[in-house]
Amino acid sequence: MRLRLRELAVDFRGPDGSRLPALGPISFEVVTEEFVCVVGPSGCGKSTLIRALAGLQPPSSGQALCEGEVIDRPMQPFAIMFQDANLMPWRTVLDNIALPLEIAGISRAERYETVLNLLPQLHLERFALAYPAELSGGMSQRVALGRVIVQNPRVWLLDEPFGALDALTREKLSLELLRLRQRNVQTVIMVTHDISEAVLLADRVIVMSRRPGRLVADVRVDLPRPRLPDMIFDDKFLQLAKRVRADIESLGA
Ligand SMILES: Nc1ncnc2c1ncn2[C@@H]1O[C@H](COP(=O)(O)OP(=O)(O)OP(=O)(O)O)[C@@H](O)[C@H]1O
Numbered sequence: 494m495r496l497r498l499r500e501l502a503v504d505f506r507g508p509d510g511s512r513l514p515a516l517g518p519i520s521f522e523v524v525t526e527e528f529v530c531v532v533g534p535s536g537c538g539k540s541t542l543i544r545a546l547a548g549l550q551p552p553s554s555g556q557a558l559c560e561g562e563v564i565d566r567p568m569q570p571f572a573i574m575f576q577d578a579n580l581m582p583w584r585t586v587l588d589n590i591a592l593p594l595e596i597a598g599i600s601r602a603e604r605y606e607t608v609l610n611l612l613p614q615l616h617l618e619r620f621a622l623a624y625p626a627e628l629s630g631g632m633s634q635r636v637a638l639g640r641v642i643v644q645n646p647r648v649w650l651l652d653e654p655f656g657a658l659d660a661l662t663r664e665k666l667s668l669e670l671l672r673l674r675q676r677n678v679q680t681v682i683m684v685t686h687d688i689s690e691a692v693l694l695a696d697r698v699i700v701m702s703r704r705p706g707r708l709v710a711d712v713r714v715d716l717p718r719p720r721l722p723d724m725i726f727d728d729k730f731l732q733l734a735k736r737v738r739a740d741i742e743s744l745g746a
Pocket residue numbers: 505506513515534535536537538539540541542576704
C-alpha cells in the first residue's frame with residue numbers, strides 16, 4: 494500500500510502548558526511493498542510518526558495518507574508493534590498472539606489453528622502455553638511480532654521492534670523478520686536506532702533531525718535481496734552505513 498506524509502506536524506502541550514513541537518513538518522512517500530527504516534535522535538518524534546501513520550495520533554497540521562485517503566483513525570490493513578513488547582502477563586503466548594483475532598471476533602478454534610501454524614516460524618512452538626514472565630526478551634519480541642503477522646496486515650508499522658536486545662540477537666531476529674515478510678510481502682516502516690540494522694533491512698533509510706523531527710536525508714539502499722548476514726562486510730554496505738552515519742552526525746551533538 495502506498496503511504497504518504499504531506500507536511501505532517503504534531504505539537505503537544507509541554508508541562509507548563511506551552512506548545513511543544515514534537516514532529517515535522519515532514520513529507521515523504523512510501524511505495525507499495527517498500528521497506529523503509531527511520532532513524533533519528535532520541536525524542537525527535539519517531540514514535541509520534543508511527544502513531545500518526547497508525548491513525549492513533551491526530552496531526553496538528555498536514556496529513557498522513559494511505560492510497561490517497563487521509564488516515565484519521567486506525568485502519569484495517571495496518572498492524573503496529575510498539576516500542577516495548579506490551580504483552581499481557583496473564584495471557585499465554587498463544588492467547589497473546591491470538592488477541593487481534595479475538596478482537597476481530599474470530600472463533601477460538603480458528604484463531605488457535607492460525608496461531609499454532611505460525612508458532613514454528615517464530616521458533617516458539619514449544620512455548621504456546623508459556624506466560625510472558627517465562628520468556629526471554631527476544632522471545633517476547635517474537636511474540637509481539639507474531640501478533641503483527643497474525644493479522645496478515647498490508648502495512649507493518651514497527652517501532653524499535655528489537656530495542657532492548659543484544660547485537661547478535663537483534664541481527665538474527667531482523668533477518669528472521671525479512672524471512673517472515675518474504676512469505677507475504679508487505680509495506681514496512683520500521684524505526685530503529687541501529688544504522689547497520691537499517692541498511693541491512695531497508696530499501697530506503699530516512700534520517701530525521703532533532704525534535705521536531707524533519708527529513709534530513711533519504712538514502713536509497715540498492716543492495717540485492719535476499720539480504721544476508723555477511724553483507725555487512727561488503728564495501729557497498731559499508732559505504733551506505735557511513736553515509737547514514739554522516740547524515741546523523743551532521744545533526745551535531
Ligand atoms: N503524549 C504526549 N504528550 C506530550 N508530549 C509527548 C507525548 N508523546 C511524545 N511527546 C514528546 O514528543 C517528543 C517526541 O517523542 P517521541 O516518543 O515521538 O520520540 P522518539 O523519537 O520516538 O524518541 P525515542 O527514540 O527515545 O523513542 C518528545 O519530546 C516527547 O516528550
